[in-house]
Amino acid sequence: MEIYRTAEEIEKEVRKRKSIITNVDFYSAPLLYELGIPTDLFTPLFAMSRVAGWTAHVLEQYKNNRLIRPRARYVGQIDRTFTPLQHRSEKRF
Numbered sequence: 001m002e003i004y005r006t007a008e009e010i011e012k013e014v015r016k017r018k019s020i021i022t023n024v025d026f027y028s029a030p031l032l033y034e035l036g037i038p039t040d041l042f043t044p045l046f047a048m049s050r051v052a053g054w055t056a057h058v059l060e061q062y063k064n065n066r067l068i069r070p071r072a073r074y075v076g077q078i079d080r081t082f083t084p085l086q087h088r089s090e091k092r093f
Helices: 003-020 022-035 037-065
Strands: none
Touching: 003 022, 022 037
16 A cells, blocks of 8 residues: 555646646556566556457547548647667657
């Protein structure tokens, strides 16, 4: 239960500093940890919980023959070049 309390404190601090509100996925890790689920299974379990929704999107796309496009408009740099991982520097963002 200590990990849950720690997660609550982290949530409060992040909300205060960055105005970011957590979603259910934030609390899934402490829950899985408390249940004794190995940490290397957290990502597969997350993905498994999304498969039904992802499948529904695929079926909608097949039915309508139309890609689902976000309404947001990209405002980043145009005409960027791709650099393979092995050729990138160690610099992090």
